[in-house]
Amino acid sequence: MENEGSEKLGKGMRRLFLRIRNPRREGSAYAFEMSPGCPFGALVEERLKNMEGNIQELKGRINGLISLLLGVVLVEVIMRLVG
Numbered sequence: 855m856e857n858e859g860s861e862k863l864g865k866g867m868r869r870l871f872l873r874i875r876n877p878r879r880e881g882s883a884y885a886f887e888m889s890p891g892c893p894f895g896a897l898v899e900e901r902l903k904n905m906e907g908n909i910q911e912l913k914g915r916i917n918g919l920i921s922l923l924l925g926v927v928l929v930e931v932i933m934r935l936v937g
Contacts, residue, residue, distance in 0.1 A: 890896050 890899055
């Protein structure tokens with residue numbers, strides 16, 4: 855009996871994994887929508903997307919500052935070697 859239960863659990867987990875991995879498979883009875891179903895969820899999703907954009911912009915600025923700093927240090931080293 856215990857073996858039957860573990861087999862059923864294994865089959866169920868495989869089906870769930872396949873649903874998550876390929877939710878919109880053609881002809882699938884398991885297709886489901888991943889978008890939020892309530893106004894609060896939609897608001898949270900919108901805010902998270904906005905925050906993600908802000909973080910990407912911040913990463914770009916930080917990378918620019920690091921590049922600028924490395925350039926200044928490189929120019930300073932060259933000037934000390936030449937002068």
